[in-house]
Amino acid sequence: MIELGIIGTNWITQQFVDAIKLAKTYELVSVYSRKLGTAKSFAKGNGAKETFDDLKKFFKDGKFDTVYIASPNSLHFEQAKLAIESGKNVIVEKPAFSNQKQMTEIQELLFDHPSVLFFEGARNVHTPNFQAMEDQLGKMKIVQGAEFTYSKYSSRYDKVLGGEEPNVFSLKYAGGALQDLGVYTAYDAVALFGMPEEVAYFPQLIRTGVDGKGTAILKYPEYTVTLNFSKISNSTMPSEIYGLKDFIQLDDAGEIEKVTYTDASGEQHLLSGEKLANPMLPEAQDFARVINDPNNEQNKKDYAYWCQLSVYVNKLLFNLRQDAHISFVGDQD
Incomplete structure (x- = not known):
């Protein structure tokens, strides 16, 4: 079971959480929001165990292995960096990053953390x-x-x-x-x-x-x-x-x-x-398939393709x- 943490509590986050309930391969355990009350409200409605309003504590103490980032576009880069450096798999809502410099830095960071997986949520x-x-x-x-x-x-x-x-x-x-x-x-x-x-x-x-x-x-x-x-x-x-x-x-x-x-x-x-x-x-199922079996040849091929698409x-x-x-x-x- 993939243990999921989320950043952001808007409607798109709720839709993704509803999707993982259908996928039955994830468990929502941690919720981060700038306002602790908002995090607690979202967690209560979706069965999460932990809530945070401090991002560094969220990544340091959160009992999750994969994070879904659905914050404003300009915040994706720094939050994804923190996630990768903390050894967490990253699912970032589209668009992943704002410019090529950010994308290049993330790719270099992923190279230095080969056990971490990165996905952009382009559901179509x-x-x-x-x-x-x-x-x-x-x-x-x-x-x-x-x-x-x-x-x-x-x-x-x-x-x-x-x-x-x-x-x-x-x-x-x-x-x-x-x-x-x-x-x-x-x-x-x-x-x-x-x-x-x-x-x-x-x-x-x-x-x-x-x-x-x-x-x-x-x-x-x-x-x-x-x-x-x-x-x-x-x-x-x-x-x-x-x-x-x-x-x-x-x-x-x-x-x-x-x-x-x-x-x-x-x-x-x-x-x-x-x-x-x-x-x-479908994207939740695809991401779970790769996270749960990253060494499968077809999964490796699909993952490489999705990463290249994201860069392009x-x-x-x-x-x-x-x-x-x-x-x-x-x-x-």
């Missing part, structure tokens, strides 16, 4: 529906690009309109659309097509200085891939991968609940399975920000 690429899409793509004789769209209005944007600056819309906390919903589209593109040769990002900046929405163009040798994402508007526009006369269509680039393939004759084939009980269950996506996100001249406070450290 772990789902059966993503695998079905990837399998169908491999059967297409010609590929001519793709468009991935993921747009969901954030309730926190109401606070921005009211004059506030919540973390997800703050440069200080490495917020913005690219660093949130845009990560899913970036993972889709990199996992399916690899790293692009050139990139361009056209953001719509909001009052706080971050990108509320944007469009990224990724140039590959024979086609382009377009990423559309927004936290300040809603869209039901599907995502598509283009063949010649055939194409793959998915409901959106993040949740990926419905995937269809339309062949050259126009006949449509459903590729997706039943809706998941929890969208984070980090680089892509950073390159897109550089193109759009979006700088975070942490970039200056």
Whole structure:
């Protein structure tokens, strides 16, 4: 049984905790929050044994072997460093880190701590529906690009309109659309097509200085891939991968609940399975599989692939920000 500690007590943490209950291979034992009362409330509701409001004590005294980090983006790096140095496996919510310097330092730290495992929580690429899409793509004789769209209005944007600056819309906390919903589209593109040769990002900046929405163009040798994402508007526009006369269509680039393939004759084939009980269950199961048996050859291969994806996506996100001249406070450290 994997003994889990968590940093952060927001809705995404609750969803992950609900997922590990379904996975039945984890036990939540430790909760950290800046406010002890918040940690105790979350622990009581989820059966955790320990609570902390001191991060160093959390890593020093906590009876867990793996930590799930779901704090504001800008805090991921320092918290992941502490975890690795403490010998804890790390599951960090996407985006793992804000820039390439941080990612490089973490990779070097992992090299010095070979028993520690590191995972980025990009749930979309772990789902059966993503695998079905990837399998169908491999059967297409010609590929001519793709468009991935993921747009969901954030309730926190109401606070921005009211004059506030919540973390997800703050440069200080490495917020913005690219660093949130845009990560899913970036993972889709990199996992399916690899790293692009050139990139361009056209953001719509909001009052706080971050990108509320944007469009990224990724140039590959024979086609382009377009990423559309927004936290300040809603869209039901599907995502598509283009063949010649055939194409793959998915409901959106993040949740990926419905995937269809339309062949050259126009006949449509459903590729997706039943809706998941929890969208984070497949990644929780994948991570547990590797943690529980790290020397299994297939697990080693999968782990190496996920780590490489994380490095590539980090680089892509950073390159897109550089193109759009979006700088975070942490970039200056």
